[in-house]
Amino acid sequence: MSRLPGEERRADIVRRARSVGIGTVAELAAAYRVATSTIRRDLAELTRAGELARTYGGAIPVLTSHEASMKQRLGEAFEAKRAIARRAAADITPGETVLLDAGSTVGALAHELRDSEGVTVVTTSLDAMMVLADSPQVHVECLGGTLRHLSHGLVGPLTEIALERMTFDRVFLGGDGVSAVDGICEADLRQTRMKEVMAAQSAKTYVLAHAAKLGYRPFHAWAPLPNGWTLITDDAADPAAVAEFRRHGVDVQIASPLS
Structure with missing residues (x-):
């Protein structure tokens, strides 16, 4: 994957989380070709925005009002x-x-x-x-x-x-x-x-x-x-x-x- 601007990268992280999951910070850094510190800042920003919830080493999409299987x-x-x-x-x-x-x-x-x-x-x-x-x-x-x-x-x-x-x-x-x-x-x-x-x-x-x-x-x-x-x-x-x-x-x- 080529390097994306910050806003596009964060939007793509949310799409990835909702479809296949996002794995660890290290895996995300490798996928987007950025430093792990950059990914941590992305995840922190997405958490503050209510898009993700942090977990060990990564994040998950915020739960919806539909009961999950x-x-x-x-x-x-x-x-x-x-x-x-x-x-x-x-x-x-x-x-x-x-x-x-x-x-x-x-x-x-x-x-x-x-x-x-x-x-x-x-x-x-x-x-x-x-x-x-x-x-x-x-x-x-x-x-x-x-x-x-x-x-x-x-x-x-x-x-x-x-x-x-x-x-x-x-x-x-x-x-x-x-x-x-x-x-x-x-x-x-x-x-x-x-x-x-x-x-x-x-x-x-x-x-x-x-x-x-x-x-x-x-x-x-x-x-x-x-x-x-x-x-x-x-x-x-x-x-x-x-x-x-x-x-x-x-x-x-x-x-x-x-x-």
Whole structure:
């Protein structure tokens, strides 16, 4: 690719992010034949303009008000989700029973639990079930219900009935957005109802959300969260957003970049 003027380069970065993803700062610098410092300034400017959200080493397009499919979600903030999942897994100890929501970040946590010993995983996620299917040392309980094709998750009265007959040491929830005041934002009221039941049955509630989801309100369905819940996010999170969660009594944990 020939070198582009700054404005054209930044517009092309946004187009690339929305189509195939943009990779790392180093990869962008090589593609546009500029210094990495130039790319970092481009990304900072696009973030301030609301076009991108920063992640480890790169950026993703700002989420739209349309619910993304699981395939689309898997390509968003991949390294950030892996780091968040690793941090979440560190809190789980042998003998615990944990509940995993559907979603790509919680799915990354399922990957982290594949070699766990003495852990019981209960889940509404088809992806988590498949990830753990070849881990005989992990006891897996699969909840029934109605499949939401976009999220690969199970919802509805059958799922709720099963959940109400169990209790959990920890629940790990995902969401389209998360607010310090209102809780988890989702596209579907069945999802928010499900998350509320999941939190009610658990001794400790976690929300796993990368930086772009903090304070993001794309829909009008909300799941309130219990007092003392924990947010695990990545180090690209806006310090002001993190401070707002902490001001409302949320335990915020920042996941370190993967080495």
